[in-house]
Amino acid sequence: MLEAINLSVRVGTKTLLQNVFFRSCPGEVTVIIGPNGAGKSTLLKCLTGDQQPSAGVVMLDGTPLPSLPPIELATRRAVLPQSSQLSFPFSVEEVVMLGLISGSHGLNAYELRPRVLEALERVGLGSYIHRDYQELSGGEKQRVHLARVLCQVWEPRQKGRANYLFLDEPTASLDLKHQIDVLEMGRHYANAGGGVVAVLHDIDLACVYADKIFVLDHGNLLAHGTPQDIITTELLCSVYHLDERTLKNKWGHLAKDQNLGRFWSDRRTSQDS
């Protein structure tokens, strides 16, 4: 379990996060939503160990993050960045291979390439293995990095403990099909016992795929819980400063005061059955 308690981040006089609570359990997709500048990225940085909070603590299975060495952290969690600048002529294979660079994956030299190929096939880029990374489109690059991240924490569960996948706006540069593919992959990872934490802007996708949603605004945690419990029209109106009409235009298929989270979860259960 990944847990943050009373997390505060202050930079100079600016408060980026204030007493934020967060929890992500194995087997669940946890989604962080909120308007621009709400502190989503800052929270994610604290959770991955990139940033030290000014107050509060982040714990992975009861161990505070700062006491875990980077190599240990790297075996337990992988992070898909929003965008990666790479100005050197790597091949796609070499980029994905970077996910296996720290050597804590327990594979021998003969198992590395099959793993890389399998990861690329999972993101639908199996035939791209010898392509030049720099020639790819933004969406393809993002999927190459997803394959790299998958390589890093291949097993959702290891030695009885869950590994974690962090996705920072994974759908930003992807078309509709690949947005769904990425989140489906997160879903499968969670179903296999791993933990998935994603920052998303698309409320619909968040409601469809999240088990728990954390809503941030101005560095404060406004609400957290299952989508059907918390994603209501009032909440969306107040967080995103929308009026009723705009909201109706966006989600016109919803009756007034209907719950968006419940709408999507009803859809999901009817589809599953």
Next chain:
Amino acid sequence: MSEMTLSEAFKAPLPSTRTTREACQQYAMCALTVLLLAVCVLSLAVGPTEVSLEHIWGAVEYWVLGEEAALTLRDKVVLMDIRLPRTLLGCLVGASLATCGAMMQGLFRNPLADPGLVGVSSGAALAAVCVITLSSALPAWILDGYSVYLLPWGAFIGGAATTALLYKVATRSGQTSIATMLLAGIALGALAGAVTGFLVFGSTDEELRDLTFWGMGGLGSSTWPRVWSTLPFTLAVLVALPFIAKGLNALLLGEAEAFHLGFNTQHLKRLIIILVAGGTGASVAAAGAIGFVGIVVPHVLRLIIGPDHRFLLPSCALLGASLLVAADVVARTVVAPAELPIGIITAVIGAPVFLSILLARNNQVQV
């Protein structure tokens, strides 16, 4: 399932653990080793006094096997005391310059970063000039025993201070701005140049003579003590290469990404800065500021074997050493008995390659 025909079996992809590029990387390493050996032999053989290959072989036998070779005293002196230290120093300086360039480019995630371009060499040169002009104030026992080591250590400290300052100025909240780095490097280089000029202005005749000889650069005054004083720095860089290669690969993705992949980025950056400063400082102290080796060699090799530092760094050491030794051979033969400064030769090769990089980057599709 029907049995595969022999031709089909050959067409089927082999379950290889090597990529095509890896095969290329290994061939390149072998070829570069051969090239370096060939260039070294050339450097030993060419000069005002012709030494035949037979004699060089005899000398190798003498060094390696301890067999008394049929060498004339003249050949022995020419080989042992003049050309061998010169060739070795060329190897050390060239290897340092090229690997430091590659490390700097990896650290800044930019193929255009180079210790000479961003002011590290100027900082090292300033420190070296300080050592030459101010060392007369030091107690005599230091000067007598250690004067040959003062220059490389001084240049190392100057290079380290400049690199650290540069990194500090260019890095804001974990993000290194390339534009800031280049601008800061130019500013630091200019400042170091100005202070250097000031020191030269105020120096005595004898110091001025030392400065002029040193400032001309080149391997002209190669002696064994100079080889020994440069060796530890280059050796430190070469020994450290396998340990930082993977980290540099990860750093190419970004600092946060390198941390996510399990590297202690702070330690890694600090180590790289120290190595770059040491390697650059020692080569500046030994041969003056020699430009473009650090940018041309890594760039050419990246085109051939790719940017993987596990292969790139050792290849850079080999090709950098070959390039500098070859440039030195040219420098001391084209206008013999005089010598061209070696910086002219490397600049003549380097500047066009550098410009071609810029042109190629302009043609690239910006995504």
